[in-house]
Amino acid sequence: MTKPIILLILKALEGRGAERMVTTLARAYADMNYCVHVLCLEDTQKMPLDQRVNYHVVPYNEPLLPQHSEQATAYKSVAKRIDDYVLGNIGKPNLILVNIYKLNWIMAYSQLPNIINVLHTALSKQFADKLIAEPVPTLTHLKMVYGAYPCSCVSEGARQDLLALIGNINRTKTIYNPCDVKTIKQAVAQPPNINQFGLSANGYIIHVASFDIMKGHQDLLQAYAKTDRKLPLVLVGSGKLEEQIKQLAKQLGIDDCVKFLGFQANPYPLIVAAALLVLTSKFEGFGYVIVEAQALNVPVISTDCPFGPRELLPKQSLVAVGDIEGLAKLISAALISPERYKAPFDKQLLPDNIADQYLKFSEKL
Structure with a gap:
């Protein structure tokens, strides 16, 4: 008997939340004895795939075009290329999960069956500038x-945001991102060792995020500068704003207390040994690193940004976005009483539970 086929589509296996969700779900479906495939537009593989998962690249090969209509024409050709590749090399999938806006747009022209779009962020935040500059065409496009x-949306807040923006024009469901506690705990024992970075257990604060404007590094550094800085601040991640944040650390006179460790394929040895994990995003779809810290029993605090953290943490662990003084006080409080800022891991987020929710949602397609 032929195994049912699961296909997960995204731009590339980069080191962000959507990619973590895809690699975790792919492994869960392999455990469930499905034939699992991951298809990307680019052959960038920072996130490892389970060896049972089939990896495919259908090169994008299209320039970004200035005119929306021209871009749509280009994306239609990409969708046709993906369709032909899937039917010719994979077969007819029983479930297709399409991640990230660019792929959501491309696959809107697909003729493949059993597609679900997965939204990892809040559309109103992602398209804030365009919704102000060109509200009617932007809304028309998003509705298409x-x-x-x-x-499916990775938080209820993101789902409500979607409904408020484009209306109830299709079936929607909140399905949180999966967290593979077993694999995370195994990864804790793997390299890197914190000693190589000159760190000691419970001797630092950690922030794990790409250097992007939405991740709030500026607010974090300004708040950290207002604390007693007895523990160094460790920043894990890479991105276009990294040099700018390094300059800010120098301007604030805290560069001797801030460590930039770059992207780490395995951040868990660094997370588990931290005295505190801080998330300072301006908006999130979910907030993956929060549940990972919970899985490792690490104290965690966050900005009360739209939309994920408030669904994962108690109110005492949250501070308003942009409240530098409040964030500084919360960091200090969490270091004084770390047990108060440990929240239990929700077992409903285990991968087999999340994988099953997608299957049940797809049964009604």
């Missing part, structure tokens, strides 16, 4: 993209 197929 997210009206094409049912949508």
